[in-house]
Amino acid sequence: xxxxxxxxxxxVQVGGSVTLSCAASGFTFNYAWMTWVRQAPGxxxxxxxxxxxxxxxxxxxxxxxxxARFTISRDDSRNTLYxxxxxxxxEDTAVYYCTTGGDWFDPYDAFAFWGHGTMxxxxx
Amino acid sequence: QSxxxxxxxxxxxxxxxVTISCxxxxxxxxDYNYVSWYQQHPGKAPKLMIYEVTKRPSGVPNRxxxxxxxxxxxxxxxxxxxxxxxxxxxxxxxxNNINVFGTGTRVxxx
Numbered sequence: 001x002x003x004x005x006x007x008x009x010x011x012v013q014v015g016g017s018v019t020l021s022c023a024a025s026g027f028t029f030n031y032a033w034m035t036w037v038r039q040a041p042g043x044x045x046x047x048x049x050x051x052x053x054x055x056x057x058x059x060x061x062x063x064x065x066x067x068a069r070f071t072i073s074r075d076d077s078r079n080t081l082y083x084x085x086x087x088x089x090x091e092d093t094a095v096y097y098c099t100t101g102g103d104w105f106d107p108y109d110a111f112a113f114w115g116h117g118t119m120x121x122x123x124x
Numbered sequence: 125q126s127x128x129x130x131x132x133x134x135x136x137x138x139x140x141x142v143t144i145s146c147x148x149x150x151x152x153x154x155d156y157n158y159v160s161w162y163q164q165h166p167g168k169a170p171k172l173m174i175y176e177v178t179k180r181p182s183g184v185p186n187r188x189x190x191x192x193x194x195x196x197x198x199x200x201x202x203x204x205x206x207x208x209x210x211x212x213x214x215x216x217x218x219x220n221n222i223n224v225f226g227t228g229t230r231v232x233x234x
Binding site: 050061114115 | 215221
């Protein structure tokens with residue numbers, strides 16, 4: 001059974017930083033492309049960025065609004081995905097989900113598996 | 125990359141059908157057969173309902189179907205049931221290793 005468990009969220013001050021983690025199991029993590037998606041309170045889903053597998057170059061890509069302040073990384077030895085957010089702004093307040101198609105679905109398309117999300121609240 | 129456009133709401137009575145549109149551009153929906161649809165109940169994580177425009181993952185009822193014409197994709201829910209009441213989001217690959225979500229549609233079962 002695929003499991004994705006996010007952690008690291010909480011209350012952070014404007015200008016601060018946070019590192020979110022996503023522990024994965026139930027699939028071959030090192031083959032999977034991993035994606036972060038966020039959802040502000042009462043708003044829609046927003047694609048944040050993805051990291052490819054090491055064999056595909058471990059390339060990271062970000063949505064334009066977050067490019068300068070977000071860093072996605074992975075530790076295949078720990079089956080864990082990370083999202084570092086710097087210089088937090090109030091508009092970063094959201095539930096952050098990690099998601100993947102595992103090693104079964106096309107990585108450009110199907111976000112088949114989702115964690116429960118971790119809430120980041122940015123306070124001024 | 126702008127969000128794909130969906131109607132804010134749609135509704136139907138039990139047993140009826142409802143169709144949700146997802147309008148993009150020639151750079152995303154119109155250029156790739158990588159359109160997927162997600163169902164989200166309040167307080168829950170999204171659930172994949174359709175991928176690669178028309179395919180259903182295992183376990184998704186065949187009441188859910190997807191299609192695409194030009195730069196507009198559609199999700200149809202036939203034989204509406206109470207548990208189909210939820211928010212629905214489309215997503216498309218937009219090139220350059222980027223994906224984009226739709227604005228979301230709240231489906232109400234009357």
